[in-house]
Amino acid sequence: MPTTAPKVPWAIHLTAADHRFRLLAFDFDSGPHGADVAAGDAHRLCTVLDELGVAHLHTASGPAGGQHVWIRLADPGASADNVRTLAHALRQHYPSLDTSPLTNPATGAVRPPGAPHRNGGYSLPHLLGTALSNTLKRMSSGAPNDVVEWLLARHPHAELSKHHDHPRTVRIIEDQAGPHLDRPRRPLSNRTQALLGTTPTPGTDRSALAHSILLGMAKAGHSLLDVETAVASAPGLVRLRDDHDRGRDDTTRQWQRALDVAARFAPASADERAPVDDELDHVETAVMADPTRWARPGGASDERILHALIVLARTARTRTLDVDVRRLAEAAAVAASTVSRRLRVLMGEGWVTRVNEGSGTRASTWELNLASIAATQGEPAPGSGTGISRPLLAHHTHDVWASRTGLGSAAARIHWEALKFGKSKFSARRGKNMISVVSEATGYATATVARTLDKFRDLHLLPVSSAITSIEPMDRIALSLGVAGTAAARASRHLIDRELHRWWTEELEWRSRRGKKRGVRATPPGALALPITAPARARYGRFPTGDDGRADYRTARDVVGTSLGNVPSLNSAAA
Incomplete structure (x- = not known):
């Protein structure tokens, strides 16, 4: 670090020379999804960190609404593989998260607090005064490296496919035109051509835009010479052109990066899709073909589970x-x-099949059936539901819709359709009565819809008139209803339940062994010397028993909660 911070945008690396992460910087980008989504994602992650007792700093990255959440790790830091796994897991929960700084241990960097933004403004903490000083003081010692494991445990995720672990057979070759993939050169896709002609608006992540373009060119078999020609004039590659004009030409390095990604596991574009993409589109379309079917008792849960x-x-x-x-x-x-019960219903209807029963600590294997299209009423229009699962699920799983103390799952479905109605200014819906349209779309009675819409207006969850269009943030409504943190509490309970089950399973295995048995000493509560993936008996010791020799689950639950370093929130969530 220089003695005086630069006056131009600057960033710091997250890893040391050994490529182990000493800093975790979660960068929530406002470009693809908007400032509200970025702020909401950052707030949800900060809530989880608060519940885990992890010191962190939340900053506004600049004028466009992007957010950064910083964690300092104690020595020796976290391994690149573990942080990469965490980044991909969190991306499934926070759509605005930019995983690139966390998946590139060699060059991953983020602008720190105080660094200027290229569009004006600075990266500034949300805290001020004493609160900021106290937070920085707490961060000075560094959080345990186990925080990576804690966050993984608190964020259910699908493991990366096996083909992500090994390079594909596509080679990178080099000739007079420069490096390119060993495949026939073909015209660029419509999407890549559109991105090339896109002039970035203020707040757009120009680096991400350039990478998307280079990735599309790489997959089409284009070469470095093609890229250099495009950089000279294409609006979408203005970032690389500006770098060149400043004497810091980064085109070759960025092209090599795109080639590496394309050769291994570049995501399929709209005109280059894997069969599984079409299959999942088929299933999603079937789920959305007749939304009124989910108005049945338990149907709202069925819909969420499928999505x-x-x-x-x-x-x-x-x-x-x-x-x-x-x-x-x-x-x-x-x-x-509820999931356990409803999965049996969905199996009976042909939506899913249980391929393998769960055993011990291993989960059951489930398959989404293509035959589920037969369960729908009529043949839906092609692609009518494609791509809706992620935004719909993000809406329906908000704490404000908590079943018992919140507004409920039926209200979530009504609110979703009411928002769609409000946005359909130029559709055939306009001019129709909102109550009848929402009732028709959800399958609920008009009286139920009318009462629910009135409640939304009272809570400012819907505009009350065309002149008043502001909507109260759902986070604030959840707080006023006393349901904020419901999802986090559920995750805390489940984390302890899984640990208890794993601990008891290992205890039974230990007891069933033949020969002389040696016990293990439990890790002192709060020391956290072992990751959460370590053997449960090594973390907690022997499973506690009562005077009658039976398992003492109450004591075991307290031991697990204390060892995970989250006594107040975990114990209250488990109560």
Whole structure:
């Protein structure tokens, strides 16, 4: 670091020379999804960190609404592989998260607090005065490296597909035109051509735009010479052109980066899709073909569970998933017992098949069935539901829709359709009565819809008139209703339940061994010397028993909660 900070935008690396992460910087980008989504994602992650007792700093990255959340790690830091796994897991929960700084240990960097933004303004903490000083003081010692494991445990996720672990057979070759993939050169896709002609608006992540373009060119078999020609004039590559004009030409390095990604696991574009993409589109379209079917008792949970499975399947690139009911419950924001019951209903209707029963600590294997299209009423229009699962699930799983103390799952479905109605200014819906349209779309009685819409207006969850269009943020409504943190509490309960089950399973295995047995000494509570993936008996010792020799689950639950370093919130959530 220089003695005086630069007056131009600057960034710091997250790793040391050994490529182990000493800093975690979660960068929530406002470009793709908007400032509200970025702020909401950052707030949700900060809530989880607060519940875990992890010191962190939340900053506004600049004028466009992007957010940064910083964690300092104690020595020796976290490994690049573990942080990469965490980044991909969190991306499934926070759509605005930019994973690139956390997946590139060699060059990953983020602008720190105080650094200027290229469009004006600075990266500034949300805290001020004493609160800021206290937070920085807490961060000075560094959080345990186990925080990576804690965050993984609190965020159910689909594992990366196996093909992500090994390079594909596509080679990178070099000739007179420069490096390119060993494949025939073909015209650029419509999407890549559109991005090339896109002039970035203020607040757009120009680096991400350039990378998307280079990735599309790489997959089309284009060469470095093609890229250099495009950089000279293409509006979408203005970032690389500006770098060149400043004497810091980064085109070759960025092209090599795009080639590496394309050769291994570049995501399929709209005109280069894997069969699983079409299959999941087929299933999603079937789910959305007749939304009124989900107005039945338990139907709202069925709908959420199916959308959660679709989102996980799209991330894992497969229709077959290993997922236990608790992780699926967290993804769908319903109770684990409800997931268990409703999966049996969905099996009976042909939506899913249980390929393998769960055993011990291993989750059951579930498959989304293509035959589910037969369960819909009529043949839907092609692609009518494509791509809706992720935004719909993000809406339906908000704490404000908590089943018992919140507004409820039926209200979530009504609110979703009411928002669609409000946005359809030029559609055939306009001019119709909102109550009748929402009732028709959801399957609920008009009286139910009318009462629910009135409640929304009282809470400012819907505009009360065309002149008053502001909507109260759902986070604030959840706080006023006393349901903020419901999802986090559910995750805390499930985390302890999984640990208890794992601990008891290992205890039974230990007791069944032949020969002389040696016990283990438990890790002192709060020391956290072992990661959460370590053997449970090594973390907690021997499973506690009562005077009658039976398992003492109450004591065991307290031991697990204390060892995880989250006594207040975990114990209250488990109560």
